[in-house]
């Protein structure tokens with residue numbers, strides 16, 4: 619019976635499982651009931667559909683915070699659930715997991731990531747920094763890459779041997795959502811949910827100037843507490859969005875100071891390759907060029923580039939830079 623390689627990304631916003639070109643991708647949220655231990659009642663979009671209709675023994679838990687698994691018990695339940703969906707364990711003698719992690723995890727954080735897989739019954743686990751997933755798509759001589767996720771942005775300069783220099787920045791889509799929510803409160807006196815803020819960001823948010831789009835959103839009035847709708851303009855939420863992308867661009871620039879000075883010019887000339895859900899923000903390419911004076915390349919399918927890249931590395935046996 620064959621051995622199966624499975625790539626699992628337990629992200630702050632989404633769980634992705636990639637196996638033989640089959641992709642499962644769901645919001646990383648579990649509805650958990652506690653009686654004698656934790657029981658997974660629902661997961662992902664099924665769990666989100668149960669908001670407001672659960673009993674008091676149930677709670678919604680996201681086991682990942684800022685890219686790090688903080689609840690390995692719940693993470694283990696999610697992993698077991700997702701892998702059961704994707705694989706029929708009976709068909710394989712061995713399953714090898716490649717688990718996507720951020721750059722620069724501490725030993726304890728790595729152990730916590732591994733523990734989640736062990737709890738799910740998977741013992742053969744190799745940790746892989748997400749930025750390595752860009753390797754098959756960039757020039758191995760030295761290229762800057764950025765994975766903009768929900769909780770973190772992973773930045774690195776890669777060579778064909780792996781990560782020359784990298785860092786993990788606690789800025790991602792969730793911070794943008796919180797800031798958009800605060801902005802709507804400030805300007806419109808309207809309290810909206812972070813889900814609504816995320817929808818505003820993904821549907822009308824952009825880094826371009828003079829964006830005339832707007833979107834109607836429901837919320838609660840601050841003064842009279844009544845539920846009402848407002849047309850939110852893209853111009854009014856541009857500030858919090860560009861603030862966060864500017865932080866990312868600033869850290870990308872400082873990353874260039876950590877590589878050998880003889881390489882800086884060549885690395886800058888190659889530009890930065892972007893992936894992760896946050897790379898889909900309209901206007902990112904021009905924004906990066908405006909602030910850094912270098913080219914930006916956005917992967918055409920930014921949400922899956924890391925998984926596809928790691929899969930390519932495994933298939934071609936180029937796994938020297940993975941953690942055994």
Ligand SMILES: Nc1ncnc2c1ncn2[C@@H]1O[C@H](COP(=O)(O)OP(=O)(O)OP(=O)(O)O)[C@@H](O)[C@H]1O
Nearest residue numbers: 629630631632767768769770791894895896898899
């Ligand atoms: N069109 C879009 N524009 C801007 N942001 C987007 C867009 N589509 C999705 N996002 C954001 O991308 C983020 C999710 O990306 P991704 O799935 O790569 O994160 P993750 O891997 O779960 O998180 P992390 O890597 O930080 O642990 C969310 O914050 C989501 O709002």
Ligand SMILES: [Mg+2]
Nearest residue numbers: 629748767894
């Ligand atoms: Mg990610």
